[in-house]
Each structure stands twice: as C-alpha cells, then as structure tokens.
Amino acid sequence: MAQYKVYDMTGKEVSTVELSDSVFGIEPNVAVMHEAVVAFLVNQRQGTQSTKTRAEVSGGGRKPWRQKGTGRARQGSIRSPQWTHGGVALGPKPRDYRVSMNRKAHKLAMISALSSKVKADELILVDNIALEGYKTKAVAEMLSKLGAEGKTAIVLNEKDPVVIKSAANIEGVSTMLSNTINVYDIPNCGKMVLTVDAAKKIEEVYAK
Numbered sequence: 001m002a003q004y005k006v007y008d009m010t011g012k013e014v015s016t017v018e019l020s021d022s023v024f025g026i027e028p029n030v031a032v033m034h035e036a037v038v039a040f041l042v043n044q045r046q047g048t049q050s051t052k053t054r055a056e057v058s059g060g061g062r063k064p065w066r067q068k069g070t071g072r073a074r075q076g077s078i079r080s081p082q083w084t085h086g087g088v089a090l091g092p093k094p095r096d097y098r099v100s101m102n103r104k105a106h107k108l109a110m111i112s113a114l115s116s117k118v119k120a121d122e123l124i125l126v127d128n129i130a131l132e133g134y135k136t137k138a139v140a141e142m143l144s145k146l147g148a149e150g151k152t153a154i155v156l157n158e159k160d161p162v163v164i165k166s167a168a169n170i171e172g173v174s175t176m177l178s179n180t181i182n183v184y185d186i187p188n189c190g191k192m193v194l195t196v197d198a199a200k201k202i203e204e205v206y207a208k
Contacts, residue, residue: 054087
C-alpha cells in the first residue's frame with residue numbers, strides 16, 4: 001500500500017492515508033477503459049427514434065391513375081416514399097442499443113481510470129468537505145487552494161445537498177458520489193477531489 005497526502009479545505013497537508021495499490025496503483029489498461037467508455041455512451045442512447053413506412057401512413061389505398069396511357073410514370077399509391085407525405089424508406093425504428101460488459105473487465109476499467117488519475121498527479125485527497133451554508137465562494141476558494149481549478153470532479157461519500165448546490169454554479173465543476181462514479185466521469189475531468197471516506201469506500205468496493 002502506498003501513502004497519499006491528505007489536505008484540508010485550506011490546501012494545507014494534514015495527514016497521510018494508505019490506499020491499496022490494486023485499486024490506485026496499477027498500470028492502466030487503456031484498451032479496456034476505451035471499451036468501457038464506449039459501452040457507457042452507447043447505453044445512454046434511448047433508441048426511441050421512429051419513422052412510418054408506407055404501410056403505416058394513412059391514405060394511398062387507391063391507385064392514383066391508370067397504369068398506361070396517361071404519359072405519366074406508373075404509380076400504385078400516393079403514399080410511396082417518393083411522394084410528399086409518403087412513407088419513409090429504410091427509416092429508423094425503435095431499438096435497444098444496450099451492450100453489456102463482463103464484471104472483471106468493468107472492474108479493470110474502473111481501477112485503470114483511478115490509477116491513471118494518480119499517475120497523472122490529478123487525484124487530490126481531502127479530509128472532509130463541510131460548509132456552514134450554501135456558499136459557492138467557499139467551494140471556489142477550496143478548489144483554488146487545492147490547485148484544482150478548471151474542469152474538476154468532487155467525489156463525496158454521502159450526498160450533501162449543501163456542497164452539491166454550492167458547487168453547481170462553478171463552471172466545469174461537477175459533484176458525484178463514490179457509489180455512482182463511472183469510467184466515463186473519471187477521465188472526463190481534469191482534477192479529481194476525493195474525500196478520504198469516498199476513497200476508502202471505492203477501495204472497499206474494488207479491492208475485492
């Protein structure tokens with residue numbers, strides 16, 4: 001187990017904590033991370049897009065004119081795809097886009113993403129994040145003192161509406177819980193600020 005520095009909200013180093021190398025210290029597997037991110041994005045698709053075929057649009061039951069002798073092209077229905085208000089040829093229909101990923105691969109992708117943050121020196125541990133009230137300025141100052149300005153993810157162990165709402169107005173800053181982070185969120189942020197409790201919870205889940 002490696003030792004990691006722990007800071008308070010003022011950016012001052014207050015202690016160290018041991019975290020498992022099997023979660024925060026492996027060599028990242030980029031290929032599996034990519035697979036997990038693609039799977040995550042694909043699974044966000046609703047698949048509800050739909051168009052009507054010529055059989056589903058109303059009208060067009062009668063042949064518009066006789067087959068021969070008019071000088072015009074033969075037509076069987078005014079709801080064929082080439083007609084205005086006609087059916088759509090080869091259009092999309094509702095479908096399920098979901099793909100699954102086996103547990104071992106998903107776990108490897110998660111710990112690879114976490115380890116990549118450590119390797120890039122983009123993971124910051126704080127002892128606790130506590131605010132007296134809804135104060136965006138307090139969160140902004142904390143991030144500034146921690147050197148986590150810009151696109152940052154704040155990871156909490158438990159839902160704290162005060163912290164979440166206080167950080168909501170800061171551009172590029174998002175808050176999430178230790179049990180809801182995913183392989184897409186981790187590489188998508190610049191710095192990642194974890195409370196010690198959140199880091200321990202993540203370690204507990206993925207060190208098994």
